[in-house]
Structure formats: C-alpha cells, structure tokens
Amino acid sequence: MLPPDSIVSYLFPWRQTWLLRQFVQRQVEARYRGSLLGIGWTFINPLLQITVYTFVFRYVFRMNWVGSTGSVDFGLRLFAGMVVFGLFSECVLRAPSLILEQPNLVKKVRFPTEILSWVSLIAALFQALLALALLMCVCLAMGIPLAPAWLALPLIWLPLLPLLLGLGWLLSAVGVYLRDLGQVLGLAVALLQFLSPVFYPISALPERVRGFAYLNPLALIIEQSRAAIFSGQWPDMGPWLVEMGACILLAIFGASVFRRLRSGFADVV
Secondary structure (H helix, E strand, C coil), X not given: CCCCCCHHHHHCCHHHHXXXXXXXXXXXXXXXXXXXXXXXXXXHHHHHHHHHHHHHHHHXXXXXXXXXXXXXXXXXXXXXXXXXXXXXXXXXXXXHHCCCCCHHHHCCCCCCCCHHHHHHHHHHHHHHHHHHHHHHHHHHHCCCCCCHHHHXXXXXXXXXXXXXXXXHHHHHHHHHHCCXXXXXXXXXXXXXXXXXXXXXXXXXXXXXXXXHHCCCHHHHHHHHHHHHHHHCCCCCHHHHHHHHHHHHHHHHHHHHHHHHHHHHHHHHC
C-alpha cells in the first residue's frame, strides 16, 4: 500500500478520481458562467487570433511556409502550433497562483493539494482538444485528406502531460513563497512563444541552430503534430522516447519539490 503522499500517488491520483471530476467540472463551468456565447468562445478566440496572425505574418512580413498551398493552409499550420502552445501557456501562467487561490483548502490537513495541478491541466486540455477538433474539421472542409497518422496525435501529445504536471507542481509550490513568479513567467512565456516553432517550421531556422531548437520540449510536439495532420507522417519514436523520458523526470522532480515545500503552505497562505 502506497503512502497517500508518495510521488507515485502524485503521478497516478486514482484515489482522487471523484474529487478531480468535481473540481474540473467546476472550473470549466466557471469559465463560461455568465457568458452570452458560453463555450462558443473556445472556437471564436482562436479563429480571431489565427486571422490576425495570418494577416500579419503572411501579408505584412511576407512569410511563406514550405508546402503551404495558400493563406488558409498557412493559417491552419499556425493554428496547429498555437493549440499546443496555448495549452502550455495556460497551465504555466496559472500554476503560480494554484495554491494561493485556495487558502481554505490548503489549511485543511487532509486535502490533497497536489491534485490542483491535475485540475488545471485537465481543464486546459479540455479547451485544447476542442480547438484541435475545430482544426481537424476545418482541415477536412478545406480538402486536406484524413490520414491514418491523425490517430498518432494522442501519442504525440502524451509528453505534455508529465511536462505540464511537473511544471505545475514546481511553479505552484515556489509561487507560494515567491509572489513575483507570475510576473516573471508572463515575460518568459511571451518570449518562448517566438522561440517555439509556432509561427515558423524548424526547417526555416539556420541549420546550425536547428538542433538547439529541439531543446525546447514544445518544438518536437508541434512539429510532429503538423507532420501528422498536414503530411500524414507518423512520429519518429526515437526523439519521442527521449522527450517522454525527460518530461517524466521533470514530473518526478516537480512532485518532489512540491512534497517538500507543502508543509509550509498553510503558514504562508
């Protein structure tokens, strides 16, 4: 029998399934409560963003994408990168305030505060999957053929789970003691958006720096997602396994830091 506060219980919170479901449902409902369009904003916001970005990068900066067949195809490739990065940025930017926003729960000795990172991730993943479904529907409408490689997208996205959980535990624990962390992360995420292959493919970079680009864990996920959707290519499992292993190690590290620092949360909050 594993102790309730073991690292394995952080990674596999099967005992907290009911609690997770309740908190995720509450967070998703709170996002749209009082909104006239409700869940429609999940589709309207990315469509507006992609329209603006396509205009700026396609017509102002005169960028072109190898293999792109027009402005709509160019915009869809941008959208594919934005869906992945949007999931990442939402979880990371929210992480420092996860504990601070729940002082009543933190002061309850028996409440498993580690599940707050799971709640944030699942709620953000719900939005990302809706956006991904929209992308795939538009692709089909534009004549992009349905490829068997689309079935590999859950596998391609799988490293995001330990990556975002590890960052969630790490940043939420440190954010309790370092209140400026949220401001620093806002700048870092904005910079990372342009260092990630969201608005360009890795092949557009000089050859001498392409290897360094893959040090960014989002780079491989974005590139493999695009390759699967637009070229029907299955992911290269070698780099995927390396990334998956690194993300699992990050999750274990983040859980370890959270477990060590959580004893002081109630005193600081």
